[in-house]
Amino acid sequence: MKIQESAENYLEMILMLKERSGQVRSIDIAHELGYTKPSVSVAMKRLRENDYIAIDEDGYITLQTSGLEIATQVYERHQILSQLLMALGVSEETALKDACRIEHDISDESYQRLKEYFERHKGR
Known part of the structure; x- marks a missing residue:
């Protein structure tokens, strides 16, 4: 499964933040990568639409099976x-x-x- 490098970086960062703190929100990714919140939000929307991540009602991000496979690799x-x-x-x-x-x-x-x-x- 080949996806864009930027998507791989986001998935990897979600995995790293999840391991470090147990939960991940878009703002955490923005702070860690030095990106703007709107840029991260657009990326998270794309990842969610492609079923790599899920975002709950409180804004917490979890990796779906396909996203976890890529992030782990x-x-x-x-x-x-x-x-x-x-x-x-x-x-x-x-x-x-x-x-x-x-x-x-x-x-x-x-x-x-x-x-x-x-x-x-x-x-x-």
Whole structure:
């Protein structure tokens, strides 16, 4: 399932905020990403219309099954790629920024090989 990079970023942020604080609202996403509330509201409307998220009457956002699958995949890629880059000696700040860029464009095949390599060699 391929969606736009910006949608992947929103879904990943919802997952991260949910893990951090237990609940997520549009304003939380806006603050975390430095976006305006209206921009986030438009994005949330699109994600809701495509059944990636649900928003309750109090404005709390939950990931639907398809949204959770995408968010989990992107978040895992981000974690593995940033850890791999740091293991190679890249500074944490740069590794986190670069992983965010790479996670959306890397092929599944290349990502799987990097992940397998990292898993075999971490802790050495």
